[in-house]
Amino acid sequence: MVTNIILAVAAMLAVFLVVVALRPSTYRVSRSISVNASPGTVFDHVNVMQRWQKWSPFENADPAMKRVFEGPEAGVGAVYRWEGNHQIGTGSNTIVESRPNELIRFKLEMLKPHCGTNDVDFQFQPDAQGTKVTWTMQGRLNFITKIIDLIIGMDAMIGSQFQEGLKQLKLVAENEPA
DSSP, X not given: OHHHHHHHHHXXXXXXXXXXXXXXXXXXXXXXXXXXXXHHHHHHHHHBGGGXXXXXXXXXXXXXXXXXXXXXXXXXTOEEEEEOSTTTOXXXXXXXXXXXXXXXXXXXXEEESSOEEEXXXXXXXXXXXXXXXXXXXXXXXXXXXXXXXXHTOHHHHHHHHHHHHHHXXXXXXXXXXX
16 A cells, blocks of 8 residues: 555656656746837836836845946946845846847846846837837746746746836836926
């Protein structure tokens, strides 16, 4: 009887490991919002990383978070490094491409609690409201993050944070004095 239970548990574990191993090794999360402001106004709130403190959903999770800004104030080469609690972790965000009022591309490097490198884009497109802003992140999943994606889902986990950040970005950009 005990042997059968052990064999059943081992078989279920083996099936679970195979399912995890066969899952996609990449992910992509994207959210959009329309902002009643010009592409230039919204663009500047993302291109100048010191301004992220007003809208980023990650800024309020750790009031004691340490921030360091390096390189130019805005555009290609601007770097934002942080070290925070277990929710925020430690990492850096570097602007690798910046096309005014159109696109900002970042290299996001996480060091803690999980190591990983991701590509992050903000796209700005004129629309009937003013500007459609799309925040996208994509990256690779290792075996452990494949398990997390299977159980929680990267889209659900990250997407809600992106949506909250976009709502705050909308609020900040729409209430900025002309």
